[in-house]
Amino acid sequence: MEVHQDVFLAILKRWHRYDGEVQWRHYLYRMTIRKALHQAKAMRKAKPIESMEQGLAAKDRPEASLVAQELQQRLMEHLNKLPARQAEVFILHRLEGLSYQAIAEGLSCAESTVRVHLYRALKRLDKGMRDYLE
Numbered sequence: 695m696e697v698h699q700d701v702f703l704a705i706l707k708r709w710h711r712y713d714g715e716v717q718w719r720h721y722l723y724r725m726t727i728r729k730a731l732h733q734a735k736a737m738r739k740a741k742p743i744e745s746m747e748q749g750l751a752a753k754d755r756p757e758a759s760l761v762a763q764e765l766q767q768r769l770m771e772h773l774n775k776l777p778a779r780q781a782e783v784f785i786l787h788r789l790e791g792l793s794y795q796a797i798a799e800g801l802s803c804a805e806s807t808v809r810v811h812l813y814r815a816l817k818r819l820d821k822g823m824r825d826y827l828e
Contacts, residue, residue, distance in 0.1 A: 731801075782801070
């Protein structure tokens with residue numbers, strides 16, 4: 695919802711610059727992807743991954759909340775160590791639920807490139823998190 699609001703506010707601020715030739719479907723899609731990427735970067739640095747904590751804390755163990763916080767902290771540390779493009783692709787695909795095609799269009803690259811970035815990100819995260827999860 696926040697991304698949608700940002701997109702429409704940006705359009706409203708620039709409304710006087712638009713002519714009748716604008717292809718709105720493509721323009722809105724590209725602007726939304728850009729705003730979502732920007733927000734994902736900001737969230738990656740500041741906002742915890744709430745769903746992971748909720749899923750682990752839902753168990754009937756007293757230490758579940760502490761385990762969830764520690765796991766979340768470890769994951770964020772390893773996400774921050776990833777190259778920027780790999781982290782973006784991981785966040786957009788695994789956390790935001792975007793398809794390979796949508797990510798490729800938003801990042802202006804091929805779907806195969808998105809798949810490679812995701813594979814490499816998962817491989818690095820697996821290696822980094824393996825010690826903790828065992």
